[in-house]
Amino acid sequence: MSKSVSFQNPILPGFYPDPSIARVGEVFYMVNSSFQFFPGIPIHRSTDLVQWDLIGHAVCRNTQLDLSNATTKINRPEYGEFFTAGLYAPTIRYHDGTFYILCTNLKGRPEMPSTEDFSPENFIITSKDLTDPASFSDPIYFDFHGIDPSIFFDDDGRAYMQGSWIYGYRQKPATIIRQAEIDPSSGKLLSEPRDVWTGSGDKVPEGPHLYKRDGIYWLLIAEGGTHRTHKITMARSQDVWGPFESFKGNPILTSQGKHHPIQCVGHGDLFSDADDEWWCVMLARREYDQAYPLGRETYLVPVVWRSDEFPVPEPVELLQTVNCANRKLGAKLLTDTYRHVSLDVNSKREITLAVRHKSQDFVYVDNNITLDADRVKLVIKSTVQNYVFSYECLVDGSWKREAVLGAVDSADMSGDDFTGTVFGLYASGRSGSADFERFCIPSCIFIYDGVYREQVDIKIKAPLTVYGSTSNTGTYKSNVVTITNKLGSYDAGSLDASSTVNVRSTNISMYNINFVNEYTSGQAVALTANGNLTGFYGCSFKSYQDTLYAKNGWQYFSNCYIEGAVDYIFGNGHAWFGECTIASSGGGYITASSRTYNNDTSRYVIDHSTVTSASSSDLTGKVALGRPWRVSARVMYQYSTLTSVVSPEGWTTMAEGATPIFQEFENTGAGAKTSARKFLTPATAAVTKKDLWGNNWRWYDDSY
Numbered sequence: 001m002s003k004s005v006s007f008q009n010p011i012l013p014g015f016y017p018d019p020s021i022a023r024v025g026e027v028f029y030m031v032n033s034s035f036q037f038f039p040g041i042p043i044h045r046s047t048d049l050v051q052w053d054l055i056g057h058a059v060c061r062n063t064q065l066d067l068s069n070a071t072t073k074i075n076r077p078e079y080g081e082f083f084t085a086g087l088y089a090p091t092i093r094y095h096d097g098t099f100y101i102l103c104t105n106l107k108g109r110p111e112m113p114s115t116e117d118f119s120p121e122n123f124i125i126t127s128k129d130l131t132d133p134a135s136f137s138d139p140i141y142f143d144f145h146g147i148d149p150s151i152f153f154d155d156d157g158r159a160y161m162q163g164s165w166i167y168g169y170r171q172k173p174a175t176i177i178r179q180a181e182i183d184p185s186s187g188k189l190l191s192e193p194r195d196v197w198t199g200s201g202d203k204v205p206e207g208p209h210l211y212k213r214d215g216i217y218w219l220l221i222a223e224g225g226t227h228r229t230h231k232i233t234m235a236r237s238q239d240v241w242g243p244f245e246s247f248k249g250n251p252i253l254t255s256q257g258k259h260h261p262i263q264c265v266g267h268g269d270l271f272s273d274a275d276d277e278w279w280c281v282m283l284a285r286r287e288y289d290q291a292y293p294l295g296r297e298t299y300l301v302p303v304v305w306r307s308d309e310f311p312v313p314e315p316v317e318l319l320q321t322v323n324c325a326n327r328k329l330g331a332k333l334l335t336d337t338y339r340h341v342s343l344d345v346n347s348k349r350e351i352t353l354a355v356r357h358k359s360q361d362f363v364y365v366d367n368n369i370t371l372d373a374d375r376v377k378l379v380i381k382s383t384v385q386n387y388v389f390s391y392e393c394l395v396d397g398s399w400k401r402e403a404v405l406g407a408v409d410s411a412d413m414s415g416d417d418f419t420g421t422v423f424g425l426y427a428s429g430r431s432g433s434a435d436f437e438r439f440c441i442p443s444c445i446f447i448y449d450g451v452y453r454e455q456v457d458i459k460i461k462a463p464l465t466v467y468g469s470t471s472n473t474g475t476y477k478s479n480v481v482t483i484t485n486k487l488g489s490y491d492a493g494s495l496d497a498s499s500t501v502n503v504r505s506t507n508i509s510m511y512n513i514n515f516v517n518e519y520t521s522g523q524a525v526a527l528t529a530n531g532n533l534t535g536f537y538g539c540s541f542k543s544y545q546d547t548l549y550a551k552n553g554w555q556y557f558s559n560c561y562i563e564g565a566v567d568y569i570f571g572n573g574h575a576w577f578g579e580c581t582i583a584s585s586g587g588g589y590i591t592a593s594s595r596t597y598n599n600d601t602s603r604y605v606i607d608h609s610t611v612t613s614a615s616s617s618d619l620t621g622k623v624a625l626g627r628p629w630r631v632s633a634r635v636m637y638q639y640s641t642l643t644s645v646v647s648p649e650g651w652t653t654m655a656e657g658a659t660p661i662f663q664e665f666e667n668t669g670a671g672a673k674t675s676a677r678k679f680l681t682p683a684t685a686a687v688t689k690k691d692l693w694g695n696n697w698r699w700y701d702d703s704y
Contacts, residue, residue, distance in 0.1 A: 007050045009318050010284070010297035016042070017087040017296035018207070019281045019576040020269045022099065028271075029094075029130060030281070031058065031101060032298065036070035037073035038062075039246050041103060043092075043130050049279065049300060058101045058125050059087065060133045065105060078384035089267070100184055101125045102149040102161065105139075108226045114469045122163065123522075124184055126208040126410030140671055142187035146175070151184060152210035152240075159184050160240060162219075164206035165193065177208045177221060179241070196242045198248040199223050200233040207267045210240075214307050216342050222267040224474060226296075226704030227500070228256050230266030231473075232282060234310055248471055253280065256473060256703070262316050264703075266297070270303065270311065278303040280313045289379075337587070356593055357576045386513040403669045404421025406440065409648075447513070449480035456483060456501045458531075470512040474704075476540045476561045484516035489523040495549060499528040506553075509701060525549045529573060536560055543568065544585065550575040550604070554693055556700040563614045567592035570629055571605065576700075577606045581615035584623045584645055587654065591626030601694075603634035603661075605687045610641045619645040626662060627652045633660040637667055638686045651679040 008698040010136050012019070025049055036041040040059035044052040051683060059065050070085035086161060090103040105121040123139035142149075146165040158181060165178040181190040197219055199205030207222035224231045231254035235244035255265040267280035277443045280303050283296040305311035443462065447471045458464065468481030485500040492498035500517050503510075508531055517524040523546040525538075527529045532553035540561040541548045547564035551575035555579045562569060565586035569577075572594040588612065595602050615621045622646040626635050633655070646669075651662045663683040664674055689697040 007300070009299045009316065010282075010286075010661070011050055011292065011300045012044065012052055012298035014297060015295045016298045017283045018267050019283060019298040020091045020149075020209075021271045022092045023095045023271055024094050026274045028273075029092060029093045029099070030298070033088050033089045033090065034059075035088065036067060036421050038067040038070075039124075040065065040087040041068060041090050041101060047132070048645075049273070055131050055576075056133060058090070058103075058127070058136055064136070064138050071667040077666065091148075091150040091209065091269075093151050093153070093365055095153045097128065098152055099127045099130060101127070102151055104147045104149060106147065108307065114616060119344060120145065120166070122146070124151070126298055140184070140187040142177075142182060142189060142195065144180070144189075146178065146205060148207045149654055151182070151210045152212070154212065154240060160210065161189075162196070162208040162210050164204075164208065164221075165195070171261075175204050175206055176416055177205055177219070179210075194241060197235050197244045197246075200235075200246050200474075201472045201477065202229065202231065205233075209269055211270060213305070215560070216308070217244075218311075220269075220270060224254075224266065224558060225703070226264060227265065227475060228701065230254065230264045231256070231704075232266055232268045232313075236310070247310045248473060251473075252311065253282065253316070253320050255284065255316055258615075260285060261318060262299070265299070265316050265568070268313075270305075278305040278311060280311070282315055282316075328423070344385060366596050370479075388421075394585075409640070447481045447507060451482045451484060455485050455487070455499065458501070458503045458505055458508060460505045460508075464505070464509070464512045466513065468510075468512040468514075468539070473512055473538060473558055476514070476538045479512050479514050479540060481512065481539070482514040482516060484514075484518060485674055486518040487524065488519040488521060489525065490548070495523060496528050496530070496551075497547065498523065499525040501526070502528040503531050506532045506534075508533075509537070510539060512538045514540040514542070516541075517547070520544045529553065529555050529571075529575075533699050537701060545588075546570055554699065558701075558704045560672075563586075567627070567629070570594065572596070572600070572602050572630075573604075574602045575604050576689060576692055577604065577609055580606070580609040582606070582609055582611045584612075584619055585614045587619060587622035589627045590622045591628065591633075591635050592629040593635055594630040594652070595632045595634050596630040598632055600632065600690075602693065603636065603687070606635070606637045606640055607686075608639045609637075610643070611637075612641075612643045613645045621645070621647045623647060624652045625650050625664075626660075628660040630657040631655050631658040631660075633658065633662070634663075636663045636665065636683065636687050638663075638665040640667045641669040642667050642671035644670040648673070648676035650674065650677040653679065 016032040019030055021028055021030045027045060028049060030044045030052065031041050034042060034271050039057035039597040041057055042054060043056050043058060043170065045055045046052045067085055083368055086106045088104045088106045090101055093100045102124050107119045122144045123141045123143060125139055126137045127135045144163050146163040147164040149161055151159055151161050160179055161182045162177060162179045165174055166177045176195050178193040179196045180193040183190055186366045199221060200223060204225055207219050209220045211218045219235045221233055222230065231251035233250040234244045234252050237244045253265055253268065262284050264285040267281055268280050270278060270280055272278050279300060281298060281300050284299045285296055286294055299316050301314040303311045303313045303363050355667055364414050417648055443464050445466045447468050448467065461500050468479055470478045470480060472478040473479040474654035483500055487498045488500040489495045496502055501515050515526040517526045524543050526541045526543045528549040528551055530551040534553060535556040537558050544564055547568035547570065548562055550569060550571040552573055555575040557574045557580055560580045562580060563583045563585055566588040569590055570592035584590065591604055592606055620631050624647055625637060661681045662679050663681050665683040665686050
């Protein structure tokens with residue numbers, strides 16, 4: 001492809017997921033998943049990466065694979081349904097005059113809770129001529145209990161297959177990346193499969209590809225599932241068997257959230273063209289009315305891959321621009337996933353700046369531009385509060401870097417100077433603050449790393465999403481943004497007033513932020529959730545007493561950490577805690593529900609979570625699952641791990657005359673025995689989100 005053109009994404013529209021590309025000379029060949037359809041594994045050819053022609057299918061004869069009764073994945077295990085066959089996640093590679101296509105014929109139950117329910121058939125098909133159906137071999141099967149096989153040919157001629165080993169989707173980890181040396185001509189494994197990488201920390205690591213460049217082995221995988229948290233991550237090693245070092249900046253490519261037109265970016269493959277320029281091909285989806293009518297399509301982005309550094313793909317856009325070859329200076333604004341800003345200066349001293357979101361500009365450049373051999377100076381005017389620049393300069397053939405040019409303040413966001421629609425607010429937190437109440441349309445805040453000592457009161461008229469900077473969006477463990485305060489409710493005058501963060505609005509979502517109240521001599525709230533439809537994803541909450549005030553409304557906590565000693569989850573919210581870590585820092589009580597009336601539909605549901613200790617002291621048997629703050633308290637622990645910190649009695653009382661509904665269902669761990677429980681109401685089934693929130697229960701970010 002010419003390096004001075006724009007091209008339209010997706011490069012292969014419609015149903016073409018899980019792409020993989022191999023180059024032979026100046027010709028590119030691509031394969032995709034085809035699932036239950038026959039003929040299977042479509043093969044496309046291109047000479048420019050934009051125009052692709054279908055030239056055949058790797059599975060083109062019934063004698064290769066019988067897909068006549070194949071069904072796609074069906075997610076209704078309650079009916080005993082399963083999928084009988086389907087071709088998933090092929091890889092194509094070219095070595096010594098032969099094409100190698102690896103794929104999985106997937107069979108089993110939809111949830112695959114154990115290895116016995118899952119029987120993948122992994123195979124290799126070879127070909128000398130991809131345009132000749134007779135050239136495709138019969139499948140060469142090899143023994144690997146997993147999915148998404150790939151193959152790598154090392155410099156010494158040895159071949160290694162990589163794949164996603166399946167433990168079971170109900171287990172942790174569900175999958176892991178394994179590798180084995182293989183004879184591709186026979187399918188015989190020449191070594192035992194070994195674990196090589198568990199991924200960067202998100203769920204279901206899969207889709208591995210291994211590359212060798214400058215003597216280093218580079219491993220690319222997909223993580224996060226195939227929905228909005230889908231992402232591409234990488235690791236590297238000096239040896240083919242590892243250990244593999246995870247990139248601290250993972251993911252290298254993603255597009256999380258509900259508002260960008262391109263979503264679910266993941267399952268990629270890297271390759272170079274004849275000019276040694278690098279590219280990444282991947283699947284993504286185009287959102288329309290909260291659905292994906294065209295399914296998973298194939299997208300392409302250019303990649304900057306400098307020696308000894310991890311590759312840097314461009315963000316995925318519908319209109320993808322490739323920078324000119326004669327570019328001398330470049331800068332990029334540090335933005336979130338949804339908005340891409342690029343500044344390019346070529347040898348003719350022409351400058352272009354493009355900042356777009358849903359086809360609307362909201363930044364422009366002042367005409368007074370100063371440019372010399374190693375510096376560009378310009379004025380940015382914007383409706384956004386500030387931007388942080390990074391800068392690169394090409395001098396004598398080598399790249400010189402300055403980490404930060406500095407923050408560029410915008411005009412006042414109110415009064416006569418305010419123009420245009422605010423699509424997002426990017427507040428670094430290092431200079432100034434934002435008045436949330438001014439925003440009347442859906443808005444976004446990105447917070448850079450740091451410890452912010454303040455109280456935050458969120459009262460806004462429109463939906464707001466707040467992202468904390470992190471190297472791994474899938475967990476609280478990598479959070480680098482902390483909002484903290486030290487104030488007890490006695491000094492503050494009320495529980496709400498002591499809150500480090502008080503959310504009082506509807507449709508608020510917060511990701512990867514630590515909420516802390518450092519006060520330790522009584523009640524001190526880290527978060528008050530007093531709005532409706534409030535979601536917290538990968539967040540951490542720490543205090544001593546009354547940490548998390550789930551005061552009112554519908555609330556969702558996913559992959560969060562909650563720490564305290566006394567009543568540290570309390571209030572009257574309709575709150576779901578999914579896959580959370582609930583850690584007691586001392587003997588005491590976890591929940592204190594304030595449900596007062598029997599006709600009140602509120603309750604706490606603690607689902608697939610872990611109750612443990614945050615203290616170095618022995619808390620065995622010293623922690624109660626809850627006590628009633630009000631007489632009709634209602635709490636359910638289900639499918640969770642209750643460690644030895646939980647007392648045999650499990651529950652206790654506080655409100656006089658209380659008739660609480662305290663329930664447990666299919667929990668495990670040393671603290672899960674219920675024979676000595678007090679105040680326990682038997683449960684015959686788990687609580688669902690529909691039970692908690694009714695027919696409109698799908699309001700939360702279900703991709704997290």
